[in-house]
Amino acid sequence: MEPILQGIGLILVPYHFFLILVGVLLGVLVGALPGLSSTMAVALLLPFTLQLPPIPAIAMMAALYCAGTFGGSITAILINTPGAPPAVATALDGYPLAQKGEAGRALGIAAVSSVVGGMFSLVVFILAAPLLAKVALSFRPPEYFALSLFGLSMLASISGKSSLRNLIAGAFGVLVSTIGVHLTTGVERFVFGVSEFVEGISFVPVLIGLFAMGELLNQSQRLNEHVERIKSVAIKLPSWAEIVKLRWVMLRSSVIGTFIGILPAEGSTVAAIIGYNEAKRWSKNKSEFGKGAIEGIAGPEAANNAATGGAMVPTLALGIPGSGTTAIILAALMVHGFRPGPYLVQNTPHFVYAIFTAMFLANILFLVIGLPGAKLFARITLVKRQLLWPAVFVFSMIGAYAYHQSVFDVWVMLLAGLLGFVMLRHGFGPAPFVMGLILGRLVEEFWSQSMIIFDNNWFRFFESWIVDLFLFFTLLGFFGPLIFKGINRMVSRMKPEGRVLED
Amino acid sequence: MTTGNAGSTGAKGARRSAPFVHRTDLWITIIILVACAALWFETTRWDTVAAQLSQNVPPTFFPRIILGCIMAMSLYLPFENHFKKKKGADLDEERSNKVVSITFITALALVLIVTLFEWLGTDLSMVLACLLLPILWNERRLWVILPFAILFPLTVRLIFVNGLKVHFLPGLLAPILG
Numbered sequence: 001m002e003p004i005l006q007g008i009g010l011i012l013v014p015y016h017f018f019l020i021l022v023g024v025l026l027g028v029l030v031g032a033l034p035g036l037s038s039t040m041a042v043a044l045l046l047p048f049t050l051q052l053p054p055i056p057a058i059a060m061m062a063a064l065y066c067a068g069t070f071g072g073s074i075t076a077i078l079i080n081t082p083g084a085p086p087a088v089a090t091a092l093d094g095y096p097l098a099q100k101g102e103a104g105r106a107l108g109i110a111a112v113s114s115v116v117g118g119m120f121s122l123v124v125f126i127l128a129a130p131l132l133a134k135v136a137l138s139f140r141p142p143e144y145f146a147l148s149l150f151g152l153s154m155l156a157s158i159s160g161k162s163s164l165r166n167l168i169a170g171a172f173g174v175l176v177s178t179i180g181v182h183l184t185t186g187v188e189r190f191v192f193g194v195s196e197f198v199e200g201i202s203f204v205p206v207l208i209g210l211f212a213m214g215e216l217l218n219q220s221q222r223l224n225e226h227v228e229r230i231k232s233v234a235i236k237l238p239s240w241a242e243i244v245k246l247r248w249v250m251l252r253s254s255v256i257g258t259f260i261g262i263l264p265a266e267g268s269t270v271a272a273i274i275g276y277n278e279a280k281r282w283s284k285n286k287s288e289f290g291k292g293a294i295e296g297i298a299g300p301e302a303a304n305n306a307a308t309g310g311a312m313v314p315t316l317a318l319g320i321p322g323s324g325t326t327a328i329i330l331a332a333l334m335v336h337g338f339r340p341g342p343y344l345v346q347n348t349p350h351f352v353y354a355i356f357t358a359m360f361l362a363n364i365l366f367l368v369i370g371l372p373g374a375k376l377f378a379r380i381t382l383v384k385r386q387l388l389w390p391a392v393f394v395f396s397m398i399g400a401y402a403y404h405q406s407v408f409d410v411w412v413m414l415l416a417g418l419l420g421f422v423m424l425r426h427g428f429g430p431a432p433f434v435m436g437l438i439l440g441r442l443v444e445e446f447w448s449q450s451m452i453i454f455d456n457n458w459f460r461f462f463e464s465w466i467v468d469l470f471l472f473f474t475l476l477g478f479f480g481p482l483i484f485k486g487i488n489r490m491v492s493r494m495k496p497e498g499r500v501l502e503d
Numbered sequence: 504m505t506t507g508n509a510g511s512t513g514a515k516g517a518r519r520s521a522p523f524v525h526r527t528d529l530w531i532t533i534i535i536l537v538a539c540a541a542l543w544f545e546t547t548r549w550d551t552v553a554a555q556l557s558q559n560v561p562p563t564f565f566p567r568i569i570l571g572c573i574m575a576m577s578l579y580l581p582f583e584n585h586f587k588k589k590k591g592a593d594l595d596e597e598r599s600n601k602v603v604s605i606t607f608i609t610a611l612a613l614v615l616i617v618t619l620f621e622w623l624g625t626d627l628s629m630v631l632a633c634l635l636l637p638i639l640w641n642e643r644r645l646w647v648i649l650p651f652a653i654l655f656p657l658t659v660r661l662i663f664v665n666g667l668k669v670h671f672l673p674g675l676l677a678p679i680l681g
Contacts, residue, residue: 394659
């Protein structure tokens with residue numbers, strides 16, 4: 001109980017509270033802007049937070065992450081343009097309801113459902129954290145190695161159309177992580193005579209370049225796209241009767257979202273889609289879905305916000321990012337001198353609880369700010385691309401420079417952006433690359449430490465049940481889809497009538 | 504064996520005519536293989552370390568494993584589109600449209616701004632970015648661009664220099680900024 005109170009105390013400082021408020025405002029604004037993702041915003045925020053103490057820095061990023069997910073639903077409901085991918089499912093019923101002249105009601109339901117989902121996932125984590133801390137006692141370098149390897153295997157299932165391309169992008173990220181001096185032997189690797197490479201490639205400029213510059217170039221192709229004007233909206237909170245009607249939808253979606261968020265590499269977009277499908281499956285008025293059903297708004301919104309809280313669990317407790325945004329938060333933790341993983345929960349529980357208190361607070365704040373300010377936030381879509389993206393470039397350039405006050409980092413940012421644009425065009429996502437970059441260092445470090453502990457005997461890895469379990473999951477992550485496909489084929493061959501139906 | 508272009512998208516027709524070898528992906532594979540081979544060669548030029556000192560995990564071990572994995576995985580790339588299209592997924596959706604000339608011009612402008620960054624200084628680089636990019640992107644209202652190009656960099660300067668104590672390169676403004 002003491003660490004929880006300590007964590008709450010750390011956040012309820014006026015200065016920290018103010019920074020969380022700023023994070024929420026930025027999150028809602030960024031979420032409402034199509035093209036500007038909360039991942040990019042967190043990457044751009046990273047250089048600002050380097051001067052801050054770790055707790056407000058990470059709290060601010062976590063608040064932005066939470067609010068960004070809700071912000072995306074504002075434009076999804078008002079102009080049928082999801083500001084962020086997790087709001088895709090919200091648009092399915094939110095926009096039709098807005099077209100019926102009930103945009104305010106739709107926004108109110110989205111906000112309340114988001115808060116319920118977000119709160120639920122945080123309560124689950126607060127209850128689960130002590131259990132994770134107990135497990136943490138069994139973690140040594142071999143277990144960390146297996147865990148990091150499992151994280152890499154999850155790259156295959158990150159969003160995108162091709163698992164293969166995700167894995168290749170992730171492997172390139174791992175390769176980039178090997179640039180610089182080898183810790184065990186002091187040998188310089190892939191330095192090519194460039195002195196700045198000796199210390200390795202910094203996360204910050206790479207993250208900014210991949211997420212912000214890549215999207216800037218992408219946006220340059222859409223200059224002629226029409227931006228829809230926002231109509232005047234009066235926000236309306238759902239009535240008590242509506243909340244009672246939606247209670248099971250919200251609760252079910254919160255459970256789904258939290259569970260999916262906890263699974264490494266499964267994002268809030270997946271959670272929102274499943275939340276929507278489940279809301280429809282359990283509804284008595286299935287025919288209303290797609291025409292403005294309130295369950296169709298509450299389901300995905302509760303699920304996607306629950307997933308943001310859930311995604312922080314593997315990030316903080318296991319050191320495995322659940323998404324692109326949490327990968328950046330993970331990088332920020334490392335930049336601030338923390339090693340995310342079981343020992344973070346065990347040794348600094350107050351820090352973990354402080355982050356979750358910040359997220360809890362962010363959920364309340366975006367309800368307080370989001371409802372009256374939704375109309376204003378929605379109007380930000382009217383900011384012209386011609387001014388918005390040059391501003392993003394300036395922030396990226398200065399953000400990359402400010403990290404080490406080095407022009408070299410600005411070049412790294414730009415090259416990462418150009419590369420990111422080309423990669424994305426050919427289906428190699430930036431998120432797997434970043435996760436590879438972050439996890440690659442850990443995998444090699446823990447591998448070397450384990451080999452020292454085991455006196456180079458590989459087989460001793462299998463002595464630990466935790467290692468065995470994670471290696472099993474790793475194999476499942478890499479080969480699971482192939483295995484399941486094979487099983488499905490065998491089953492379909494055993495059922496000749498199935499073939500007849502297919503024919 | 505047939506080959507085809509990246510641009511062949513479209514629902515059922517495209518699904519039927521999906522080439523076995525995707526030409527663009529073949530080129531990507533060749534580029535990846537050549538790059539990985541060059542990097543592998545680079546690993547042969549690193550200093551050798553005694554096995555005892557390296558704890559039997561030489562510095563080349565991990566990068567070579569990764570390079571090997573990348574090369575092995577990339578061999579499937581040229582055929583992936585064929586099998587994906589059979590399942591209804593289209594990997595060409597993003598790249599079916601040609602990159603428009605303004606994207607290349609924007610990329611060149613960004614390279615130019617970063618090249619001039621040290622010489623111009625941080626402040627003037629920001630001003631240049633705020634002037635050049637909107638003009639390139641067809642914004643012609645000077646009464647919008649000019650205040651933006653002055654006020655926005657000033658705000659950024661206030662946040663970073665005064666708030667976060669970051670040292671900005673003076674560049675051409677050195678005589679003024681001191």
